[in-house]
Amino acid sequence: MHPDPSPRAAKLLSDLRGFMAAHIYPNEQLYHDQVAAERWAHPPILDELSDRAKAAGLWNLFFSGEQGQNLSNAEYAPLCEEMGRVHWSSQAFNCSAPDTGNIETIAHFGTDAQKERWLLPLLDGTIRSAFAMTEPAVASSDATNIACSIRRDGDDYVIDGRKWWISGAGDPRCAIFILMGKTDPDAPRHKQQSMILVPRDTPGINVLRPLTVFNYDDAPHGHMEIVFEGVRVPAANILLGEGRGFEIAQARLGPGRIHHCMRLVGLAERALELWCRRLKERVAFGKPLAEQGVQLERVAEARMAIDQARLLTLKAAHMMDTVGNKAARAEIAMIKVVAPNMACKVIDWAIQAHGAAGISQDTVLAQSYAHARKLRFADGPDEVHRAQVGKLELARYT
Structure with a gap:
């Protein structure tokens, strides 16, 4: 039904399986022990595994670009399956959500300045990111309900709203949010929303709590509830333009x-x-x-x-x-x-x-x-x- 993977994709899958057997499975318990010892800190074993993955050529497997492997979706899918066998292992290869989606978003829609500031360190794995869309006050399964305000004020946008289930926001390396909010409530239904880059250290971002899934807090990744109150970012941080969310x-x-x-x-x-x-x-x-x-x-x-x-x-x-x-x-x-x-x-x-x-x-x-x-x-x-x-x-x- 589907074409066979290219020889390079087949080799990557073989190498990935070998890496999982040699380095991921033997360190599963150590990863959990390190997280248990300090729940919202970066576990040191991930740095060791990431260095090994880079050296093995198993880095940014998902990405189609100069710093990636340029695989098709069908070629990358079996690699995803292999990484999925251990819940956290995709982080060791810089292939974990929400970073993958955020990287692709900035790569496809970001300006040169946005790519220089955020895309390169994300691809290098020196920072992480989060995607802020879901809100507690509305049924976010219909994203037109999203009410978080993105208001133009001179050369800035000012953001006010409450978000939750913001996965990745608990990681101490999280440095950037891609936030979806409403720039024009009077525009046609699917033109009201925009996406904007919000640096994590911007004043007015208040993390209220981590949310749990059947009492799992997924530390240090986390699923956070966050209030954005008078958060001011440069107008140049908008992605693609107003109404393109x-x-x-x-x-x-x-x-x-x-x-x-x-x-x-x-x-x-x-x-x-x-x-x-x-x-x-x-x-x-x-x-x-x-x-x-x-x-x-x-x-x-x-x-x-x-x-x-x-x-x-x-x-x-x-x-x-x-x-x-x-x-x-x-x-x-x-x-x-x-x-x-x-x-x-x-x-x-x-x-x-x-x-x-x-x-x-x-x-x-x-x-x-x-x-x-x-x-x-x-x-x-x-x-x-x-x-x-x-x-x-x-x-x-x-």
Whole structure:
């Protein structure tokens, strides 16, 4: 169905798998120990792993540009799956959200000055970023509701509003926000919003609290609730111009959805591996769990569901590469429903097979489930994507 990856992409995947085996899996516990010791500090092991990844040529794998690997979406997707097997590992390769989307946004829509100030250090991994869109006071699944004010005042814009679920804002290296807000409430519905670059150290930015996902705070990355109060930035910080926010958002979200979904495939694949090993090791009611009928049925269902989600995501990636994001919008919407729901189901079954250990800190499964469940909201809730798929399907018959 899809072309074979280029020899270079195949080698990158082989090298990445070797790197994961040699450096990521052996340091999983150390990473968690360092985060537990100082929750909102940068874990030193990430610097060591990042240096190794740069030296191995496994840096900025997602990026198409001078500092990246220039892979197609379909070529990058299997790399995403491999990194997704460990929730935090994409950071070691400078391939983690929201930086990937923010880097692509600045690369495509930023001015030369904006690229010099923010893009280069993001690509080098010396700073991190956050994307400030969602708001607590409105249904942000309909982004036209976003009310945060971006008001022109002379040579500046002044920002006032409340944002939450701002992923990455907890990281001490976070230096820049891309913020979406309203510049003209009287403009046509999809021309009211704009995006603007807001340096993290600008006066008036107040972080209220980290939000938790089933009591996981995702430190030091974090999902923060933030008040922007009289935040003043130069007018030159606007991206592309006033009223272009939705245009930027559509370009930004397509590739990111591929990344999320393939990482979820990797997360589910690892859960299935842990589950199958557990079934081989445990005996209940006089025979191994692997011989229990319900487990055999669930393992088979999991295998089929993972492969189906992978193929659908690869199809979406291939279409984005060949016919463009707009023509692939139904497939992109479908994978955002299919992949998180698949991962939730597979990880839940793996938890059940592990018994009480599955909900403890002794396995990665509980945190994996929390992450997968969260992604049924990120980049749009299931209901929005289903509605889009339904409308596009019905439109074929008009």
